[in-house]
């Protein structure tokens with residue numbers, strides 16, 4: 001069944017803090033950064049995750065990237081790691097992890113995804129985290145859980161699910177979610193969100209102003225922020241896609257990826273006011 005993605009479907013499941021909440025109970029989100037010259041994408045995702053309400057957000061970076069990232073973050077925290085084994089130790093206790101934005105197309109990214117899949121955190125896998133599995137997608141699908149989320153644009157989708165798009169975007173995303181046994185967010189005008197149980201929603205508030213570098217990294221961050229707060233993965237993906245597009249529509253001309261996280265509070269405020 002295909003539904004139109006609408007706040008009425010998930011607004012009452014959005015996570016809000018209450019008097020008993022502290023930052024650790026609100027949800028811990030981690031983002032894996034690329035090397036020193038590729039850190040912007042992780043920073044965009046981390047800030048968006050914090051804005052989406054994760055209580056604590058930490059970037060995990062290769063050692064050479066630490067001195068680049070440290071001066072450009074404030075509330076977001078930073079932990080360098082030197083190997084997949086050390087990443088495995090450092091991410092203990094994380095509720096959700098994002099990997100892929102500018103992660104690097106090398107074996108280290110594959111090794112890092114393998115250890116994150118064992119970590120107990122819900123995963124958002126985007127960008128290089130998808131592309132690196134071109135020609136070996138079964139290896140990725142074998143380690144995913146049903147609460148993990150893949151966020152391909154059409155180019156990345158074709159690398160993991162060759163030929164599927166010939167059936168049309170909705171059927172392609174549904175088949176992909178069944179094949180991967182994970183939630184699939186097929187990005188683009190009218191983003192399709194598909195669950196491994198066959199449900200699918202199509203987003204219709206998309207904004208062409210989102211066609212700008214880094215906007216997908218911000219979407220990964222919003223999804224991760226909601227996941228870290230233990231929102232159901234399919235609903236979190238639907239909510240994040242709608243909120244991301246709503247932020248872009250509110251900003252309009254001149255939008256760059258950095259703007260999206262700054263508009264998010266207004267989007268959240270309206271959803272909070274309307275929650276029952």
Ligand SMILES: NC(=O)C1=CN([C@@H]2O[C@H](COP(=O)(O)OP(=O)(O)OC[C@H]3O[C@@H](n4cnc5c(N)ncnc54)[C@H](O)[C@@H]3O)[C@@H](O)[C@H]2O)[C@@H](O)CC1
Pocket residue numbers: 038039040041042100101102103104127128131153154155156188213214215216217
């Ligand atoms: N501030 C940053 O540090 C940013 C880093 N980014 C990262 O930079 C790395 C490389 O990004 P690239 O843009 O080269 O990689 P892509 O995989 O996005 O693009 C490579 C090729 O894929 C095809 N493609 C791209 N988008 C498509 C679409 N929507 N539909 C169909 N085909 C499409 C095009 O042929 C393109 O040349 C990624 O890891 C990405 O996460 C980007 O997210 C942009 C911002």
Ligand SMILES: Nc1ncnc2c1ncn2[C@@H]1O[C@H](COP(=O)(O)OP(=O)(O)O)[C@@H](O)[C@H]1O
Pocket residue numbers: 127153187188189190191206207208209210211212213214215216217218219
């Ligand atoms: N023409 C468009 N209309 C609506 N949304 C778009 C359009 N182009 C891109 N987007 C959205 O912008 C984001 C781009 O993500 P992505 O391609 O991963 O970019 P990046 O890798 O630069 O972050 C996605 O959320 C996608 O749905």
